[in-house]
Amino acid sequence: MTQYAAFLRGVNVGGINLKMAEVASALTAAGFSNVSTVLATGNVLLESASGTAAVRKKAEAALRENFGYDAWVLAYDIDAVRAIDGAYPFEREVDGYQSYVTFVADKAVLDELAALAAKAGPNEKISRGDGVIYWQVPKGGTLDSAIGKTMGKPRYKSSTTTRNLRTLAKVLR
Structure with missing residues (x-):
């Protein structure tokens, strides 16, 4: 099992x-x-x-x-999940910021989301991982971020979901 x-x-x-x-x-x-x-x-x-x-x-x-x-x-x-969490490429806890992992089941969607790194604002970090997108944004700015604006579209609902690092830590306990 x-x-x-x-x-x-x-x-x-x-x-x-x-x-x-x-x-x-x-x-x-x-x-x-x-x-x-x-x-x-x-x-x-x-x-x-x-x-x-x-x-x-x-x-x-x-x-x-x-x-x-x-x-x-x-x-x-x-x-x-443990490997994905361990590979988070940014500082994990930054005052005033949220740290996220978006799990992506569709490679084409992963490619599209990874391309958003070029459109990220100055305070948003985006990095592609193994089947995931790592990102970090200022608190309160999630929905206005390049990833946040994109993730709400129906096209992404069936193949993506996002968790913050605190949630992943609880899942991995």
Whole structure:
């Protein structure tokens, strides 16, 4: 069995309100083991003998069936999440700034988001990682940043989700 972190896109932050206990029950009923949630923003730890793509599809199907919304899930084995977190290229804690990782499941989308580094404002940092975009912006400036303005478009919803480094630290405990 492999431990995975499953990141649910758009849960409890703008429209789709789910109780994490119900999410854990639905995923357990779908056949995942040792399911637990971290915070209320769609972070799930679970175990499966299946590969990453199958975990993603199965989790999305279970959420769609149980909660009736167009669920998008990005799944990574926990060692990959640990490596992604460890590779954060900027100073992790900077006063007045937010540090983020955007997980990206589609290579074309990753290329598009990485290209935004050329359009970043003077206080925004963007760097491409292995299947992720690392970025850092002033607090309060997330939605006005090059990444923030782009990520709200429907094209990106099915293949991206963002977490701040504090959330990742809690997932990795």
